[in-house]
Amino acid sequence: MTLQSEVIQKDQAYSVPVAARPDFVLARGEGVTVYDTEGKAYTDWVAGIAVNALGYGDEELTAVVNQQMNTGLIHVSGLYHTQALAELAELLCTHSFANKVYFCNSGAEANEGALKFARKLAYVNEKPNKTKVVSFTEAFHGRTMGALAITPKEKYQTPFKPMVPGAVVGEFNDIDSAREVIDEDTVAVIVEPLQGEGGINIATAEFLQALRQLCDEKGATLIFDEIQCGLGRTGDLWGHSFSGITPDIMTLAKPLAGGLPVGAILTSEAVGSAMEPGDHGSTFSGGAVVMRAAEMVVNRVLSDGFLEHVKEVGDYLLERLSEINSPHIKDVRGRGLMAGIELDVAPADIVQKGYEHGLLLVNSGANVIRFVPPLIIEKKHVDELAEKLTVILEEVDDQD
Numbered sequence: 001m002t003l004q005s006e007v008i009q010k011d012q013a014y015s016v017p018v019a020a021r022p023d024f025v026l027a028r029g030e031g032v033t034v035y036d037t038e039g040k041a042y043t044d045w046v047a048g049i050a051v052n053a054l055g056y057g058d059e060e061l062t063a064v065v066n067q068q069m070n071t072g073l074i075h076v077s078g079l080y081h082t083q084a085l086a087e088l089a090e091l092l093c094t095h096s097f098a099n100k101v102y103f104c105n106s107g108a109e110a111n112e113g114a115l116k117f118a119r120k121l122a123y124v125n126e127k128p129n130k131t132k133v134v135s136f137t138e139a140f141h142g143r144t145m146g147a148l149a150i151t152p153k154e155k156y157q158t159p160f161k162p163m164v165p166g167a168v169v170g171e172f173n174d175i176d177s178a179r180e181v182i183d184e185d186t187v188a189v190i191v192e193p194l195q196g197e198g199g200i201n202i203a204t205a206e207f208l209q210a211l212r213q214l215c216d217e218k219g220a221t222l223i224f225d226e227i228q229c230g231l232g233r234t235g236d237l238w239g240h241s242f243s244g245i246t247p248d249i250m251t252l253a254k255p256l257a258g259g260l261p262v263g264a265i266l267t268s269e270a271v272g273s274a275m276e277p278g279d280h281g282s283t284f285s286g287g288a289v290v291m292r293a294a295e296m297v298v299n300r301v302l303s304d305g306f307l308e309h310v311k312e313v314g315d316y317l318l319e320r321l322s323e324i325n326s327p328h329i330k331d332v333r334g335r336g337l338m339a340g341i342e343l344d345v346a347p348a349d350i351v352q353k354g355y356e357h358g359l360l361l362v363n364s365g366a367n368v369i370r371f372v373p374p375l376i377i378e379k380k381h382v383d384e385l386a387e388k389l390t391v392i393l394e395e396v397d398d399q400d
């Protein structure tokens with residue numbers, strides 16, 4: 001039996017079957033390429049779902065992680081100070097609207113915490129009945145019970161009802177709809193400045209500005225979920241940078257520690273200082289190795305030319321995708337290295353063909369292929385993608 005079939009058999013026998021994985025086994029990675037156990041190469045347009053911002057095998061990231069490992073301190077829990085945590089917290093606050101940060105371990109956990117932070121602020125302001133949370137159509141905020149309640153997708157929610165109460169859904173990018181659903185009982189409004197799982201939908205600046213204004217009027221906490229679109233992905237440092245306004249809370253996760261699990265809740269002074277010792281916590285929160293990795297990733301994203309590179313390659317990606325002459329492409333959209341093509345054929349077929357052609361691709365929503373590669377990807381990889389996609393889309397035709 002080959003290693004590949006052995007691994008697949010074991011995985012199928014022992015893993016809870018929540019994911020349908022393709023029939024190869026990834027063994028190593030280098031730059032923007034991953035290799036399977038048979039030695040086949042795949043150019044990675046997924047990056048572990050918008051996570052591996054620096055690709056694979058970044059030497060500085062490896063060195064920083066090793067260095068912290070060598071101190072012996074992987075983890076100390078939230079009970080104690082570490083230099084690693086304090087320095088990352090300062091770095092994130094210096095380069096954002098935020099005055100305070102709380103670290104956790106995933107995106108869903110960051111959003112769960114954000115909801116609690118907003119509730120606590122209302123509580124200390126003696127508005128305990130403010131409990132409505134507004135999210136928007138096609139939003140994705142995570143799979144834990146609180147985050148799931150504000151992720152308005154039947155397929156994700158139905159088997160797990162009843163949902164946590166209080167969730168209200170407005171129409172994404174529709175200011176009138178936002179005005180209808182945000183009221184005095186609203187404790188928080190949560191939105192992705194650029195929706196990732198829901199089909200690569202870009203919030204307009206006007207929409208984000210209107211949310212800011214409505215939250216100010218009604219005393220609600222504005223939360224930007226930048227778990228996917230934040231930290232350089234769009235070619236700006238933050239997904240909301242283009243809008244000219246800032247939220248009260250921003251959640252981060254995916255790319256923050258270059259592939260190690262982490263989440264962060266960035267808050268305004270008012271939100272952060274409403275929290276007191278004992279209000280929130282998590283055993284693994286803010287581990288030193290993860291903090292050092294994140295510090296290195298943030299510094300890389302801030303380094304000279306990094307965001308310019310994302311913009312330049314991102315623009316080129318949109319240009320090359322737009323040039324593909326296929327009747328199956330209904331729309332091409334995105335910002336920076338967060339792009340999508342809307343199709344009239346099932347994305348699953350394209351993803352499958354991608355594997356055959358040595359590409360890792362992933363869908364977003366029902367009819368979009370999304371491109372969220374390592375941020376170090378280059379124009380030559382865009383050329384490869386465009387050429388291969390052209391062929392793949394022709395092959396889909398031949399099958400019909």
Ligand SMILES: *Cc1c(COP(=O)(O)O)cnc(C)c1O
Pocket residue numbers: 106107108109111140141142143192196197225226227228229253254
């Ligand atoms: C991935 C994602 C989440 C959930 O993050 P997990 O780490 O998978 O829990 C939440 N919001 C957005 C926008 C995401 O892309």
